Amino acid sequence: MAQLSPVKPALGRTAFVTGGAQGIGRAICLRLARDGYDISIADIPSQKAKTEEVIKEIEAYGRKAIGVTVDVRDAKQIEAAIAETVEKLGPNLFVSVANAGVTQVKPLLECTPEFIENEVRINLLGFMNTHIFAARQMVKQGFGGRILGAGSIASYRTAENLGPYGATKFAVRGFTEAAAKEWAEYGIRVNAYGPGIVDTPMWDHIDAELAKIEGISIGDAKALRVKRDIKLGRIQEPEDVAKLVSFLASEEGEYITGQTIKTCGGASL
Ligand SMILES: NC(=O)c1ccc[n+]([C@@H]2O[C@H](COP(=O)([O-])OP(=O)(O)OC[C@H]3O[C@@H](n4cnc5c(N)ncnc54)[C@H](O)[C@@H]3O)[C@@H](O)[C@H]2O)c1
Numbered sequence: 001m002a003q004l005s006p007v008k009p010a011l012g013r014t015a016f017v018t019g020g021a022q023g024i025g026r027a028i029c030l031r032l033a034r035d036g037y038d039i040s041i042a043d044i045p046s047q048k049a050k051t052e053e054v055i056k057e058i059e060a061y062g063r064k065a066i067g068v069t070v071d072v073r074d075a076k077q078i079e080a081a082i083a084e085t086v087e088k089l090g091p092n093l094f095v096s097v098a099n100a101g102v103t104q105v106k107p108l109l110e111c112t113p114e115f116i117e118n119e120v121r122i123n124l125l126g127f128m129n130t131h132i133f134a135a136r137q138m139v140k141q142g143f144g145g146r147i148l149g150a151g152s153i154a155s156y157r158t159a160e161n162l163g164p165y166g167a168t169k170f171a172v173r174g175f176t177e178a179a180a181k182e183w184a185e186y187g188i189r190v191n192a193y194g195p196g197i198v199d200t201p202m203w204d205h206i207d208a209e210l211a212k213i214e215g216i217s218i219g220d221a222k223a224l225r226v227k228r229d230i231k232l233g234r235i236q237e238p239e240d241v242a243k244l245v246s247f248l249a250s251e252e253g254e255y256i257t258g259q260t261i262k263t264c265g266g267a268s269l
Pocket of ligand 1: 151
């Protein structure tokens with residue numbers, strides 16, 4: 001088997017990350033920049049200030065970074081964001097990360113059609129359309145690529161009060177398998193990362209909503225689950241997730257495709 005090249009293969013290549021302004025997406029942007037990629041940070045307009053901060057951090061690593069605004073509920077905006085990325089950073093899109101997602105916390109009997117539709121449009125339609133527009137660009141370029149998406153431990157086991165969320169994350173796992181089968185012939189590997197309880201604004205939101213439902217104090221829902229469920233004894237940091245993404249994007253992951261890989265400190269056991 002050929003030896004891996006010591007030269008960073010990421011140099012001169014671009015990674016596109018949705019929901020890159022904060023949380024897990026931000027950590028992925030920074031990690032992929034450290035790996036040598038130029039980064040396109042795709043997020044909603046209200047995240048402009050945070051996006052600018054991430055751009056500065058990436059530039060400090062000596063890599064290029066741009067911000068592109070996108071609401072992943074609108075497929076046309078995703079298509080435009082990828083086109084803008086290629087126009088500004090060159091036709092070198094090698095990694096796409098469909099990371100943007102929301103969690104809405106409600107008992108199923110209280111979920112409205114609008115509530116469910118919003119979650120599906122962001123977590124599932126946005127995810128699938130990001131993958132497809134990225135893959136079209138990669139196929140056009142002709143040198144393969146790496147497509148990643150945000151799954152969750154909820155891709156394998158859903159939780160009460162998070163029903164629609166869990167359904168979208170199960171679907172992430174299914175689509176990841178199908179896309180991996182179809183795009184292997186183009187040298188594109190497709191995988192998803194499945195975090196557990198990560199210390200991001202999303203979990204602050206889940207905690208606050210669970211506190212209302214369970215009649216407990218803010219902070220307690222998260223603290224209880226971290227103590228009870230995480231075998232490695234600490235909450236997950238966004239950087240823990242970024243390490244897996246970096247691995248899957250790299251040559252080290254060259255034989256892995258179609259997988260939703262849990263990274264959760266044992267929380268799913
Ligand atoms: N935090 C966790 O514990 C956890 C666990 C498992 C999976 N995940 C998944 O990881 C991903 C990132 O989670 P996070 O914790 O960093 O969340 P977060 O809420 O901290 O960040 C989400 C990002 O997505 C962006 N976003 C939201 N709606 C968007 C839209 N319509 N279009 C474009 N961007 C949009 C937000 O502006 C934000 O920057 C999500 O898909 C989430 O489901 C998170």
